[in-house]
Amino acid sequence: MSSIVKINWIPIKEYEDILFLFWEGISKIEINRPWCHNAFRVKTVKEMINAIDICSNRKDIDVLIITGSGKKSFCSGGDQNTRGLGGYLDNNGIPRLNILDFYKKIREIPIPVIAMVNGYAVGGGHVLHVVCDLTIASDNATFSQVGPKVGSFDGGFGCSYLARHIGQKKTREMWFLCKEYTAKEALNMGLVNKVVNQKELEKKTIEWCKIIQEKSPMSLRMIKRSLNAELDGQHGLMQLAGDATLMFYLMEESEEGKKAFLEKRDPNFKKFPKFL
Numbered sequence: 001m002s003s004i005v006k007i008n009w010i011p012i013k014e015y016e017d018i019l020f021l022f023w024e025g026i027s028k029i030e031i032n033r034p035w036c037h038n039a040f041r042v043k044t045v046k047e048m049i050n051a052i053d054i055c056s057n058r059k060d061i062d063v064l065i066i067t068g069s070g071k072k073s074f075c076s077g078g079d080q081n082t083r084g085l086g087g088y089l090d091n092n093g094i095p096r097l098n099i100l101d102f103y104k105k106i107r108e109i110p111i112p113v114i115a116m117v118n119g120y121a122v123g124g125g126h127v128l129h130v131v132c133d134l135t136i137a138s139d140n141a142t143f144s145q146v147g148p149k150v151g152s153f154d155g156g157f158g159c160s161y162l163a164r165h166i167g168q169k170k171t172r173e174m175w176f177l178c179k180e181y182t183a184k185e186a187l188n189m190g191l192v193n194k195v196v197n198q199k200e201l202e203k204k205t206i207e208w209c210k211i212i213q214e215k216s217p218m219s220l221r222m223i224k225r226s227l228n229a230e231l232d233g234q235h236g237l238m239q240l241a242g243d244a245t246l247m248f249y250l251m252e253e254s255e256e257g258k259k260a261f262l263e264k265r266d267p268n269f270k271k272f273p274k275f276l
Contacts, residue, residue: 007206012054017044020051026209027055028065037076037120038068045098052105062217063209064109066132067116071198074141077123099124103131103157107228108239110221112212116205117141118198127158130165133224136205138198141183143191145174161231166191218247
């Protein structure tokens with residue numbers, strides 16, 4: 001990190017609710033609604049889904065950072081001002097819960113995703129950092145589940161995956177009491193990976209990104225798939241199997257099968273060793 005003088009983020013695409021930036025193989029999706037503690041509306045989530053899809057299709061992006069604008073909040077969950085009967089209302093007045101689709105995108109993207117938590121990670125914003133692969137928090141960060149306060153809950157990743165992090169008892173405590181937890185408390189319970197001074201937050205996050213970039217991308221991809229597979233059920237196994245197929249397609253043995261078919265001959269698989 002000593003060689004990094006300044007991080008010059010370059011915009012990838014312009015959006016209304018988010019900033020989508022790039023620098024040296026690292027991408028950043030930043031919720032840019034600080035006036036409401038970076039609460040998301042339907043449009044915000046649609047933009048984040050679009051941005052993460054772009055990340056998935058670019059070969060020059062190795063790591064993704066997700067964060068919020070300003071120093072007070074990472075994300076405070078769904079914007080209650082846009083909540084209607086049945087969900088959060090889009091421009092046509094149709095209720096949506098599309099943040100669930102974004103959570104799945106974070107799980108599915110084959111690169112590491114780091115939550116850079118600056119301030120409050122509350123409600124759906126708390127679930128957002130939980131589903132990321134790693135979480136680095138500033139020392140002023142605050143973590144809380146608030147669903148029962150506002151007539152809401154997350155029975156998916158917000159419960160089951162959270163319990164994998166901090167255990168059943170602590171998860172029930174977070175949901176039943178809706179308490180706030182400091183960054184230090186979050187670190188002690190295994191909710192985050194690292195706590196740093198607020199001024200050092202982006203620097204430390206970039207430092208971790210650079211370390212990750214030195215590692216085998218296929219190994220990281222398969223590790224993420226393997227860790228997700230158990231909790232994600234058949235869908236997780238499908239993704240793991242899909243990447244195993246990808247690896248096989250890169251091998252000479254697979255190429256022999258394709259070439260034989262195109263050349264209208266019998267394949268010679270005998271020349272490939274069997275690994276015991």
